[in-house]
Every structure is written in C-alpha cells, then in structure tokens.
Amino acid sequence: MIDEIRRIEDDARGRVAAVDTVAELVELDRELLGKRSALTGTKRQMGALSEDERRELGAALNAAQESIRGFLAARRAELEAVEREVQLGAERLDLTEVRADRDAGHLHLITQVVEELEDVFVGLGFTVAEGPEVEDDWHNFTGLNFGTYHPARDMQDTFFVDLGAPREVVLRTHTSPVQMRVMEGQAPPIYSVVPGRVYRNEAADATHLAVFHQIECLVVDHGITFGHLAGTIDRFTKAFFGPGYSMRLRPAYFPFTEPSAEFDVQRPDGTWLELGGCGMVHPNVLRNGGIDPEEWSGFAFGFGLDRLAATRHGVTDLRELASTDVRFLSQF
Ligand code: FA5
Numbered sequence: 001m002i003d004e005i006r007r008i009e010d011d012a013r014g015r016v017a018a019v020d021t022v023a024e025l026v027e028l029d030r031e032l033l034g035k036r037s038a039l040t041g042t043k044r045q046m047g048a049l050s051e052d053e054r055r056e057l058g059a060a061l062n063a064a065q066e067s068i069r070g071f072l073a074a075r076r077a078e079l080e081a082v083e084r085e086v087q088l089g090a091e092r093l094d095l096t097e098v099r100a101d102r103d104a105g106h107l108h109l110i111t112q113v114v115e116e117l118e119d120v121f122v123g124l125g126f127t128v129a130e131g132p133e134v135e136d137d138w139h140n141f142t143g144l145n146f147g148t149y150h151p152a153r154d155m156q157d158t159f160f161v162d163l164g165a166p167r168e169v170v171l172r173t174h175t176s177p178v179q180m181r182v183m184e185g186q187a188p189p190i191y192s193v194v195p196g197r198v199y200r201n202e203a204a205d206a207t208h209l210a211v212f213h214q215i216e217c218l219v220v221d222h223g224i225t226f227g228h229l230a231g232t233i234d235r236f237t238k239a240f241f242g243p244g245y246s247m248r249l250r251p252a253y254f255p256f257t258e259p260s261a262e263f264d265v266q267r268p269d270g271t272w273l274e275l276g277g278c279g280m281v282h283p284n285v286l287r288n289g290g291i292d293p294e295e296w297s298g299f300a301f302g303f304g305l306d307r308l309a310a311t312r313h314g315v316t317d318l319r320e321l322a323s324t325d326v327r328f329l330s331q332f
Contacts, residue, residue, distance in 0.1 A: 131178035139177035171199035175216035183289025213305035220298035229299035276303030
C-alpha cells in the first residue's frame with residue numbers, strides 16, 4: 001500500500017504540472033484531495049491492518065497529502081503570476097512614449113516665468129511662500145486694513161464662496177493675504193516672495209483676465225525704507241526685462257501700504273503698462289501680523305505675472321495665455 005501511495009503522489013505531481021489554468025487546478029485539487037480521491041480510498045482500506053501497519057500507513061498518507069498540497073500551491077502561484085502578467089499586458093497603456101523630434105510638451109509660459117522669478121529672488125536671499133486660493137475675509141481684506149465699509153473693497157471685484165457667513169469666504173483677489181500668513185507664521189526679519197493664482201470677477205479683455213497670477217514680495221526688517229523698495233523694483237526690472245525697458249513709480253492708494261505707489265514699465269515702443277502696486281507696509285498691517293511697527297518696518301509689492309510675461313514676450317492679448325492652442329503655446 002505504501003507503494004500505491006507513492007504512485008498516487010508521483011501521478012499527482014505530473015498532473016499538477018500539466019495543468020494550464022487556475023480553474024483547472026481547482027478541479028484537480030478536488031479530485032486529488034477530495035472525498036473521492038485515490039488517497040481517501042486508500043485510507044478506507046486501513047481498517048483491515050494491524051495497529052503498527054496503520055501507524056506507518058497513516059504517516060505515509062499524511063506525507064503524501066502534504067506533498068500534493070505543496071504541488072498544488074506552487075503551481076497555483078505560478079499560474080496566478082502568469083494570469084496577472086497577461087491581464088496587465090492587455091490593460092497596458094504606454095504613457096511614456098516621447099517623440100523627441102516633435103510633440104514634446106514643456107512648461108507653460110507663466111510657469112516658466114514663475115520659476116525664473118523664484119530663482120532671481122532666491123538668489124537675493126528670499127524664501128518662497130504659498131497660501132490658499134480660497135481665503136477668509138480677514139486675510140484677504142480686514143487684516144490688510146480694508147475697513148468693513150471702506151470703498152477700497154470694491155477696487156477688487158470679488159468672487160464670494162458660498163461657505164460660512166455671507167461674504168466671509170472668498171477666492172483670493174490678490175496674493176497680499178499671504179503677507180498676513182507669513183507674518184503670522186514667523187518673526188522678522190522676513191524676506192518672502194509669493195507667486196500664485198488670483199481671481200477677480202472681471203470681464204476678460206486684452207489686459208484683464210478673471211483668473212490671473214501675481215507675485216508678491218514682502219520684506220520686514222530693521223530700518224527698511226522706501227529707497228530699498230524703489231531699488232529692489234529697479235534692479236528686478238532691469239534683470240527681468242533687460243535693456244530697452246524703463247520703469248516709473250506713480251503715487252497710488254492701497255489700504256495696506258502707506259505711502260503707496262503703482263509701478264509701470266515702459267516698452268521699447270514707448271508705451272507704458274501698469275505692472276503692479278507697492279508701498280511701505282502699513283503699521284496696522286504689521287500689528288495685525290503680530291509685529292511691532294515701532295521696531296520694524298517693511299515694504300511690499302505685488303505684480304501681475306501675466307502682464308509681466310506678456311510684455312516681455314510681445315504677447316498683445318492676455319487671453320492668449322489662457323488658450324490651449326498649441327500653435328500659440330509652442331512658441332515659448
Ligand atoms: C493689488 O492686487 C495689490 N495687492 C498689489 C500690492 C501688493 C500693492 C503689495 C501694494 C503692496 P492691483 O489690484 O493693482 O493691486 O493689482 C496688481 C497687478 O495685478 C496689476 O498692476 C496688474 O498687473 C495685475 N492685474 C490686476 N487685475 C488684473 C486682471 N484682471 N488681469 C490681469 N492682471 C491683473
């Protein structure tokens with residue numbers, strides 16, 4: 001009978017190896033180890049044997065069962081791996097194909113300009129900060145010294161988010177709220193730049209978009225003056241635009257800076273374009289950010305990145321920057 005068991009085991013090994021699918025293997029499992037299997041049949045004949053013979057045979061039977069289970073499990077693992085490979089192959093999408101000769105994508109002009117400006121400012125010792133695009137009233141307006149009923153709130157047509165109290169949550173209208181967040185998060189000296197997307201409820205035209213980008217700069221340190229502000233903007237304009245461009249500052253009003261100015265750049269054809277606002281950080285804003293205005297002073301500016309990029313690259317209509325036309329995008 002021991003020989004018979006060995007024969008069953010050998011036979012099982014061959015049959016298991018010959019199976020090609022997991023489904024067939026399940027069938028074979030039942031046939032080899034189930035109630036009607038040859039092994040179970042052998043077990044039934046054990047009653048006629050002596051106790052010693054039964055012990056010997058029992059051990060052989062168990063060993064054979066274990067081996068057959070082992071053959072089945074090993075074959076199952078092999079077949080499952082093959083089936084997985086086949087399935088992955090069938091579902092495969094090749095997203096890696098790069099046609100280096102043409103069709104290769106690249107960063108959008110605005111992203112390129114953001115990265116370039118970050119490099120310039122990081123080189124000057126600034127750190128890059130970020131803030132949320134969905135902002136609360138405090139950071140976007142009130143903390144920046146916009147009085148609740150002050151008409152300056154209407155300088156920026158606001159998209160309100162239907163969340164919380166009425167007019168409490170907004171899509172940020174400028175990157176200036178990140179000034180507040182930076183001041184809340186760290187003590188001076190502060191040298192931060194903040195590029196980001198901003199939103200205003202405006203009709204799009206050649207110089208306006210409803211979703212556009214700004215880069216904000218905030219400096220707070222001992223003894224900062226308007227001279228530092230003007231010098232920084234001048235250096236930046238020359239570095240970014242190169243020869244042929246000049247700049248001017250015009251007196252202006254922003255609730256969060258005092259004095260304030262607007263900053264224009266003159267194109268080589270003599271025309272002027274308003275690029276941004278700037279000024280000395282208002283003492284109320286420093287105080288709201290937890291900074292003592294008796295000890296520290298600072299300047300801030302915020303430029304329109306879309307206008308900056310368009311001006312340098314001779315794009316005459318900002319709406320092109322939001323287009324998906326490859327003929328336009330591939331030029332940069
Ligand atoms: C501001 O947004 C102030 N936060 C700037 C500032 C920062 C002042 C720090 C003082 C200190 P203003 O609304 O002027 O200011 O916008 C700044 C610049 O964003 C504009 O000069 C312009 O270049 C750009 N800009 C404004 N509106 C649009 C628009 N609809 N589309 C494209 N660019 C715009």
